[in-house]
Amino acid sequence: MINKLVSKIQKTNAPIVVGLDPMLSYIPEHILKKAYAEFGETLEGAAEAVWQFNKEIIDKTYDLIPAVKPQIAMYEQFGIEGLKAFHKTVEYCKEKDLVVIGDIKRGDIGSTSEAYAVGHLGQVQIGNNKFRGFDEDFVTVNPYLGSDGVKPFVKVAKEEKKGLFILVKTSNPSSGEFQDRLIDGRPLYEIVGEKVAEWGADHMGDSYSYVGAVVGATYPEMGKVLRNIMPKAYILVPGYGAQGGKGADLVHFFNEDGLGAIVNSSRGIIAAYKQEAYAKFGAENFGDASRAAVEDMITDISTALNAKF
Amino acid sequence: MINKLVSKIQKTNAPIVVGLDPMLSYIPEHILKKAYAEFGETLEGAAEAVWQFNKEIIDKTYDLIPAVKPQIAMYEQFGIEGLKAFHKTVEYCKEKDLVVIGDIKRGDIGSTSEAYAVGHLGQVQIGNNKFRGFDEDFVTVNPYLGSDGVKPFVKVAKEEKKGLFILVKTSNPSSGEFQDRLIDGRPLYEIVGEKVAEWGADHMGDSYSYVGAVVGATYPEMGKVLRNIMPKAYILVPGYGAQGGKGADLVHFFNEDGLGAIVNSSRGIIAAYKQEAYAKFGAENFGDASRAAVEDMITDISTALNAKF
Numbered sequence: 303m304i305n306k307l308v309s310k311i312q313k314t315n316a317p318i319v320v321g322l323d324p325m326l327s328y329i330p331e332h333i334l335k336k337a338y339a340e341f342g343e344t345l346e347g348a349a350e351a352v353w354q355f356n357k358e359i360i361d362k363t364y365d366l367i368p369a370v371k372p373q374i375a376m377y378e379q380f381g382i383e384g385l386k387a388f389h390k391t392v393e394y395c396k397e398k399d400l401v402v403i404g405d406i407k408r409g410d411i412g413s414t415s416e417a418y419a420v421g422h423l424g425q426v427q428i429g430n431n432k433f434r435g436f437d438e439d440f441v442t443v444n445p446y447l448g449s450d451g452v453k454p455f456v457k458v459a460k461e462e463k464k465g466l467f468i469l470v471k472t473s474n475p476s477s478g479e480f481q482d483r484l485i486d487g488r489p490l491y492e493i494v495g496e497k498v499a500e501w502g503a504d505h506m507g508d509s510y511s512y513v514g515a516v517v518g519a520t521y522p523e524m525g526k527v528l529r530n531i532m533p534k535a536y537i538l539v540p541g542y543g544a545q546g547g548k549g550a551d552l553v554h555f556f557n558e559d560g561l562g563a564i565v566n567s568s569r570g571i572i573a574a575y576k577q578e579a580y581a582k583f584g585a586e587n588f589g590d591a592s593r594a595a596v597e598d599m600i601t602d603i604s605t606a607l608n609a610k611f
Numbered sequence: 612m613i614n615k616l617v618s619k620i621q622k623t624n625a626p627i628v629v630g631l632d633p634m635l636s637y638i639p640e641h642i643l644k645k646a647y648a649e650f651g652e653t654l655e656g657a658a659e660a661v662w663q664f665n666k667e668i669i670d671k672t673y674d675l676i677p678a679v680k681p682q683i684a685m686y687e688q689f690g691i692e693g694l695k696a697f698h699k700t701v702e703y704c705k706e707k708d709l710v711v712i713g714d715i716k717r718g719d720i721g722s723t724s725e726a727y728a729v730g731h732l733g734q735v736q737i738g739n740n741k742f743r744g745f746d747e748d749f750v751t752v753n754p755y756l757g758s759d760g761v762k763p764f765v766k767v768a769k770e771e772k773k774g775l776f777i778l779v780k781t782s783n784p785s786s787g788e789f790q791d792r793l794i795d796g797r798p799l800y801e802i803v804g805e806k807v808a809e810w811g812a813d814h815m816g817d818s819y820s821y822v823g824a825v826v827g828a829t830y831p832e833m834g835k836v837l838r839n840i841m842p843k844a845y846i847l848v849p850g851y852g853a854q855g856g857k858g859a860d861l862v863h864f865f866n867e868d869g870l871g872a873i874v875n876s877s878r879g880i881i882a883a884y885k886q887e888a889y890a891k892f893g894a895e896n897f898g899d900a901s902r903a904a905v906e907d908m909i910t911d912i913s914t915a916l917n918a919k920f
Contacts, residue, residue, distance in 0.1 A: 343738030381744030435690030
């Protein structure tokens with residue numbers, strides 16, 4: 303799956319991923335109205351609105367992009383109905399041949415981590431049958447519990463030829479509270495980055511490992527250091543756009559082959575129609591606004607990469 | 612809810628929580644057979660078996676214990692059907708007036724953390740209506756992303772008078788890989804523990820904070836230090852029994868009032884019928900075996916606490 307991700311990035315020339323993190327406040331009135339008319343102002347109604355919103359954005363962008371990253375929290379807030387919309391979204395994106403990164407940030411120990419891995423990447427054995435629960439291609443994993451927590455994910459990922467992105471240095475302002483603290487003179491995120499390289503050495507694709515890392519666009523200097531510590535790890539870079547990261551900041555996350563990083567934008571793409579730059583499309587044509595925002599993001603990043611490499 | 616937890620612990624004289632972490636391999640043949648006969652060897656069949664297994668254990672133990680801790684990974688592995696069984700289990704435990712600690716170990720940033728908090732503790736607004744997704748009383752939270760990740764949980768918990776347990780020092784062998792690393796001469800888990808005390812000061816119950824901590828039974832000396840760093844935090848202690856923790860190790864997690872900690876046992880209770888000590892009950896009466904295991908656990912912990920206080 304890492305090979306597929308790399309080849310799709312090369313084919314689209316777009317090292318980007320669209321974050322499908324729908325908040326109800328992003329969804330245009332006409333979509334909400336239709337969903338509520340059918341299912342009421344209920345969990346089902348909200349889930350239907352989320353699904354229709356996603357579908358339109360996927361339909362309007364899938365040919366430009368290699369991957370999507372649905373954020374499961376935005377679905378989980380609607381309980382079971384929301385998780386059905388998450389599952390439907392994952393399935394639909396795979397029909398469109400997109401690589402799906404489930405942003406689930408799970409992490410536990412031993413058999414519990416394995417249960418998460420089975421539910422999101424693998425197959426669960428029931429009697430003589432095997433079933434897939436959510437079936438993403440990659441998932442994000444929290445490393446706080448150490449190798450016991452991560453290795454069961456690596457095990458299942460290997461069996462399935464799927465991948466992981468481990469949280470290393472997150473994009474938020476307070477990520478330094480623990481992640482930046484110095485241990486023998488080096489920040490914790492570097493120690494975690496070293497472990498990512500170690501875990502990933504055990505599960506290599508053709509040129510990159512199946513075990514990647516999450517490093518926020520908002521910390522480009524740290525990205526440069528981490529790029530060297532984990533040369534074979536794909537870096538998933540959140541924080542572009544709405545959180546403040548810009549194309550020029552991102553070059554440090556890439557290797558000299560022009561590969562090695564994939565940049566996420568969520569609100570900046572899916573709620574593009576609410577920005578002044580794309581307001582001309584109108585709420586009715588929110589999918590076209592998202593497509594234009596994707597094209598602009600690709601140009602911004604290509605320009606920065608061409609200037610460097 | 613922390614007040615309710617404390618008063619239920621006092622009433623039952625049992626500072627324990629039963630971990631509802633059903634693996635299919637724990638579930639007796641007759642339960643599996645019946646569920647598969649009705650729903651086939653499918654996700655629905657597995658979910659039904661899990662639910663019937665849980666129900667029997669709850670029915671046989673609820674009057675002895677203050678709380679349960681369902682581990683959501685064990686349900687999530689069965690996809691949507693598994694999560695329905697999780698939801699049904701949460702609802703049923705609340706009907707039995709048990710305090711429900713959702714062991715979800717979520718953690719993200721800003722609006723994403725808030726979405727998790729809303730889905731598991733709070734209410735989501737849909738048009739003019741509000742709905743509860745999973746509706747546990749407490750949830751476990753991973754602190755790796757810092758205050759930005761935890762505070763949205765605290766906010767929702769305050770609105771709902773519900774609580775959190777933040778991972779501080781986990782019970783697994785490799786938990787020290789990051790958590791024990793020294794920062795200015797002190798381990799990371801102490802720094803996290805100080806933050807738990809700080810977050811919790813903002814959301815106090817009568818005698819304890821709504822913001823508690825997870826500290827593994829397998830690290831009693833660290834528990835002693837953390838007890839002092841977070842005097843008002845309830846400590847959720849996993850790792851008793853199957854993972855090797857014993858009653859005598861646990862006294863350090865309690866305050867001098869005999870309160871301040873709640874000890875989890877999962878496999879040791881729910882799969883008690885598989886242990887030699889409880890084999891006499893037979894698989895048919897697995898609920899009675901669980902009840903006997905709960906009684907023995909209460910005695911073990913009471914004996915240790917009486918020897919100390």
